[in-house]
Amino acid sequence: MVFPKSEVGKRIRYLRRFQGLTSDELAKKTNVSQSMISQIERGQVSPSLETLWKLSHSLKVPVFSFFESEESNAVTLTRKGEGNLIKRVRPNVEYELLSPSSGKQMSFFKMIVSPGDGTEDPLMFHGGEECGFMLVGSLRLEIEGEVYFIDEGDSIYFDSSLPHRFTNDGDTNAVAVWTMTHSF
Numbered sequence: 395m396v397f398p399k400s401e402v403g404k405r406i407r408y409l410r411r412f413q414g415l416t417s418d419e420l421a422k423k424t425n426v427s428q429s430m431i432s433q434i435e436r437g438q439v440s441p442s443l444e445t446l447w448k449l450s451h452s453l454k455v456p457v458f459s460f461f462e463s464e465e466s467n468a469v470t471l472t473r474k475g476e477g478n479l480i481k482r483v484r485p486n487v488e489y490e491l492l493s494p495s496s497g498k499q500m501s502f503f504k505m506i507v508s509p510g511d512g513t514e515d516p517l518m519f520h521g522g523e524e525c526g527f528m529l530v531g532s533l534r535l536e537i538e539g540e541v542y543f544i545d546e547g548d549s550i551y552f553d554s555s556l557p558h559r560f561t562n563d564g565d566t567n568a569v570a571v572w573t574m575t576h577s578f
Contacts, residue, residue: 399434399437399438399439399440399441400436400437401437401461402434402437402440402441402460402461403434403435403436403437403438404435404437405459405460405461406431406434406435406449406453406460407435409453409455409459410435410453413453413454417431417432417435420449420452420453423452424445424448424449424451424452425448426445426448426449430445443487446460447518447520451520456501456574456576461491472492472493477490477491477492477503477504486507486508486511487505487506487507487508487511487512487513488505488506488507489503489504489505490503490504490505490506491503492504492571499575499576500573500574500575500576501573501574501576502571502572502573503571503572504569504570504571504572505526505568505569505570505571505572506567506568506569507531507533507560507561507562507567507568507569507570508562508567509562509563509564509565509566509567510561510562510563511561511562512533512534512559512560512561512562513559513560513561517536517557517558517559518557518558518559519554519555519556519557519558520554520555521554521555521576522554522555522574522575522576523551523552523553523554523574523575524551524552524554524558524572524573524574524575525549525550525551525572525573526544526549526550526570526571526572526573527548527549527570527571527572528544528545528546528547528548528549528568528569528570529546529569529570529571530546530566530567530568530569531545531546531562531564531566531567531568531569532544532545532546532562532563532564532568533560533561533562533568533570534560534561534562534563535550535558535559535560536558536559536560537552537556537557537558538556538557538558539557544570554574554575
């Protein structure tokens with residue numbers, strides 16, 4: 395499955411227009427150029443994860459809502475390999491959305507982090523809560539200046555408003571399942 399940049403762009407345009415914002419107004423709110431927003435909305439470029447975070451915060455929606463259709467079901471089954479895949483080249487992190495999040499209180503996803511990679515600087519923070527469970531390998535998490543190492547079988551919970559980031563300091567891919575609640 396490839397990154398659905400044209401569908402993501404359409405969704406961002408829909409949400410922007412629904413909120414009565416021009417692309418210039420959204421550019422000012424996100425500190426992303428109007429030209430870049432236009433290219434994203436037309437499916438000409440794939441936005442970085444940082445840009446998606448800025449857009450989600452400004453549009454007051456969960457970041458994973460950019461990858462969903464308008465339909466919202468009370469029960470959703472995601473079969474193996476059928477989740478929406480978001481692959482970052484640098485850092486080399488792959489996210490597979492395993493649940494719908496549009497209009498939902500939480501997102502559930504599988505995360506694969508290549509050795510030596512992780513989230514970019516600066517530290518992330520946003521409303522909500524997070525909980526992760528390590529399936530394979532280990533991750534180094536920095537949460538509000540404290541360092542935590544989670545290994546296979548370990549889990550962690552934290553308030554997402556605390557500045558945080560993760561890295562894979564190991565020699566193999568780290569695989570975890572993660573849940574995030576959304577608070578805007």
